[in-house]
Amino acid sequence: MTKMETATKFYAGVVPVILALAWTFWGPQDFGNYLPSMFSTLPWGKDPHxxxxxxxxxxxxxxxxxxxxxxxxxxxxxxxxxxxxxxxxxxxxxxxxxxxxxxxxxxxxxxxxxxxxxxxxxxxxxxxxxxxxxxxxxxxxxxxxxxxxxxxxxxxxxxxxxxxxxxxxxxxxxxxxxxxxxxxxxxxxxxxxxxxxxxxxxxxxxxxxxxxxxxxxxxxxxxxxxxxxxxxxxxxxxxxxxxxxxxxxxxxxxxxxxxxxxxxxxxxxxxxxxxxxxxxxxxxxxxxxxxxxxxxxxxxxxxxxxxxxxxxxxxxxxxxxxxxxxxxxxxxxxxxxxxxxxxxxxxxxxxxxxxxxxxSRESADIDEMDERRLKSGYPMPVLGLGLGGMTPEETERGVRHALKVGYRLFDTDPEDESEATLGAFLAENEYCEREDIFVIVKVHPKNLGREATRKSIERSLQRLQTDYLDLVLIQAPSCDEKKFKCEADDNRGTWQESLETLEEMNKTGVIRSLGVSNFKKSQMKELLKKATVPVSVLQARFDLMTRNTALRTFCDKNGIQFMAHSLLGFGWVADGLFEGNPIIGSFPVMLAARKYRTSPASVLIRFALDRNITVVPRSSNPLHISLNKHAAYLDIPDSPDIMNSLEDFPHRQ
Structure with a gap:
């Protein structure tokens, strides 16, 4: 009989407990022979039914x-x-x-x-x-x-x-x-x-x-x-x-x-x-x-x-x-x-x-967000918050919490109130200075052309209450009515004309970095031939099912930072191709989330970050925003196999 099994030290008032301990360690069959009445009510031996x-x-x-x-x-x-x-x-x-x-x-x-x-x-x-x-x-x-x-x-x-x-x-x-x-x-x-x-x-x-x-x-x-x-x-x-x-x-x-x-x-x-x-x-x-x-x-x-x-x-x-x-x-x-x-x-x-x-001394503030130095020479955080499509109330709630937990990159939409809401908040923000914030502004396809682009930028500056913009993206021209309104398309200018205007504003310091959104590889080649200032960023679709490998390779070779949109897979639902998100709830993603004790969204964010892709997922939920940032700190090297298995997720290049 072992010491652990007997536990025979008799403290005052503890004798019944020690007997109970002995019963448990010996088991009912042996100890029950000595105290059979103790076990008369136990159910073992009965019909399981x-x-x-x-x-x-x-x-x-x-x-x-x-x-x-x-x-x-x-x-x-x-x-x-x-x-x-x-x-x-x-x-x-x-x-x-x-x-x-x-x-x-x-x-x-x-x-x-x-x-x-x-x-x-x-x-x-x-x-x-x-x-x-x-x-x-x-x-x-x-x-x-x-x-x-x-x-x-x-x-x-x-x-x-x-x-x-x-x-x-x-x-x-x-x-x-x-x-x-x-x-x-x-x-x-x-x-x-x-x-x-x-x-x-x-x-x-x-x-x-x-x-x-x-x-x-x-x-x-x-x-x-x-x-x-x-x-x-x-x-x-x-x-x-x-x-x-x-x-x-x-x-x-x-x-x-x-x-x-x-x-x-x-x-x-x-x-x-x-x-x-x-x-x-x-x-x-x-x-x-x-x-x-x-x-x-x-x-x-x-x-x-x-x-x-x-x-x-x-x-x-x-x-x-x-x-x-x-x-x-x-x-x-x-x-x-x-x-x-x-x-x-x-x-x-x-x-x-x-x-x-x-x-016991480790509870210091979490680290600052990692950055990538753009071709323009300015640093841009690798993870930010997308603001497009949210109400002003949602935008303010999301921005407030994001700034508190260390976000400094914000992606706006010229077609909603995200610029104005962000600008009003940043004007009185208690968490950091304007120079610590990196704001992305877009030129909508309906505002292509020299004068229309200038007016669009001036409007963004006014709404954001700032005298400079960190990054301006020219959105690819399109007349797909599902995505853009193309009124008066015959009178619309070209992205080449918009580029000339933006380059002029870049030289005056109003715009620090230039980039494009949703450009194809052929357009990127033409852009690089025409541009007189560095092209710093390409924002395009990237998720587990659409990798845009050729575009990403092109960007890597030319020093252009690739930025993902639609990362979490909801674009497939918006496009009407799936009733439910085919990515975020998939078995491989859920398995990785369980393994790394995080959310499915954090898994997808980390998958992109590990491939040198900047991400700006949209959210106004404080907990989602915190979880998304935690993606950068997941202990992937300890067990990389599950994350690496996401490479095998069915996809097109």
Whole structure:
């Protein structure tokens, strides 16, 4: 019998719990011989067709037993050496009630005004549920201020390393406040939502210490070896998770769930729970908004690195159990950090675990957008916001958020109010100066010709409230009534005449860079022969189904930046060729979005960026805008195969 299996240290008031632990580890067949009455109500051995009559069928996980088992609970912290010997080394969960009520965080973080004032400028990794499926939330960086603006209206939650200012409001819990535990510290993270979250049934790859700051959480635990009743090897998405729906357990499909012993605890502000690595758990929030907790992750076992790799979760768990048995029976603490703010611990003792201490300082503003230097000599961001086709209200909302999160490139449309709306906002914008903004203006086909083009540019300057334009694109001449109105076409000028006017304005500094939109390769060749100033940009269609390879190759050879329009695939619907978008919801794109924990749109944006294509997707939704920017920071090199597979998506060159 192993130490982990017996857990024989008898703390006061915990004997029934230890018996329950022994029952769970031994299993009902052996231990039931000694206490048969304990198992008289359990459903195993019954006809599976009667599962619908079992207790808890189609009810939340945890309701399948007659009685839950209380997790061991104290109202004080054991000293670190005792905590190690009796709980960490023995794999025994522990709840400590009310021990953190003295935290400034517990006293202050329920005030959103305080959160906004003290942490509003900091950026945190946040998740957006149900973008691709329930198992793969999309990741994005959001400032605390933006998160507070959005989290009550959308299913988003913060799961991120704490920032320095947060570390000032908390201390390390007394039972780990010593150098011995700091040496195996992995991370201190914040979990923040409005109170709606309910996790799947899973186990963590670290020992976890979870402190409730505001709101509450119900914790349902079951032992590592009970994982064999949770069908985890049948789950196709992530190892260490169960496919059982935690909100509605179908006992006809998963009858063995009824065999699981359920350990239960409810945390309120100031309470804390210790969950050993390998213990399965499911957690539901209640209370809030805000609902905030801090998690302290401890690398005690490192099973994922120290246990032989296997596809069978149960074999993995057995390896973890053996690994825990091999750990030293005691821990020596030489430096006490009791009641010391985390920020002070990080400052004084970073040498104990530099990577953990440094990580806890990483919440700085996200990076500036990458740029490409155009042939004109001016830099242009690789990712921007398209404004055409939106109402003034949508444009203002989109521009405001885009500027807040670092966008500086805006693509306007001369045929709507996007120029005027952008100009009015930029005139009083608090986020940056005019010279930091890159504005794209177009000459519509109906305004081709020397004088018409001049008037069009003067109108754009007036509406944008600026004395120069960063980039002007001549739109290709067309009389396709679906796309352009061609009234008085017989009197319309040519793009060659428009080019002459724009070149004159370029030489006076009114226009900094010139380009074209929707030109064919033959027109591009003629353009380069005629142009007396550098041609910097070609904007043309690009998506997974239309690659425009020849045009892109031509641009590369001639130093012209290629810019995509219709990247996300909605053009196929607008053209009437498909009823639904054939790209954004396709299996390869959704698979990549799940893999990289982002949105399908972000996958398509990153696909283009990796091919040196500038993109300006249109959106007024703040969350979409944030997700789109996060495309530039996806960790593609770690697993490039899925993204590269998009090259094989059926397409025309």
């Amino acid at each position: 009667d599962a619908s009559k079992w207790k808890g069928h189609m009810e939340p996980f945890g309701n399948q037993v007659e009685k839950t088992i209380e997790i061991p609970s104290l109202d004080y912290f054991p000293d670190p050496e005792e905590f190690y010997r009796g709980y960490v080394r023995q794999s025994v969960p522990l709840v400590v009630k009310g021990a953190l009520r003295h935290w400034p965080a517990v006293q202050k973080w329920s005030d959103e005004g305080y959160l906004r004032e003290k942490f509003g400028h900091r950026y945190f990794l946040s998740m957006w549920r149900n973008i691709t499926d329930q198992y793969h939330p999309a990741h994005m960086m959001m400032s605390m201020a933006d998160f507070l603006d959005q989290y009550k209206e959308h299913k988003i939650y913060m799961d991120s390393t704490i920032c320095e200012e947060m570390a000032e409001d908390v201390t390390f819990p007394g039972y780990i406040a010593c150098d011995g535990f700091m040496k195996i510290l992995k991370q201190v993270a914040i979990f923040f939502n409005s109170g709606w979250s309910s996790t799947d049934i899973h186990y963590d790859v670290t020992d976890t210490i979870f402190a409730q700051v505001t709101g509450g959480r119900q914790w349902i635990l079951t032992t590592p070896r009970d994982g064999k009743y949770l069908y985890s090897d049948d789950f196709k998405f992530h190892s260490g998770s169960s496919p059982v729906n935690q909100e509605s357990v179908d006992l006809t499909k998963y009858p063995d769930v009824a065999k699981v012993a359920i350990y239960n605890a409810t945390l309120e502000p100031g309470d804390i729970i210790y969950v050993p690595e390998g213990w399965w758990h499911q957690v539901r929030t209640h209370g809030g908004p805000p609902n905030i907790a801090l998690a302290i992750f401890v690398d005690f076992l490192l099973c994922m690195f120290n246990v032989e790799q296997t596809d069978q979760v149960i074999d993995y768990i057995e390896g973890c159990i053996k690994l825990r048995e091999q750990k030293p029976k005691g821990m020596k603490c030489n430096i006490s950090m009791a009641n010391m703010p985390m920020s002070e611990v990080f400052a004084k003792y970073s040498y104990l675990k530099p990577e953990a201490m440094e990580i």
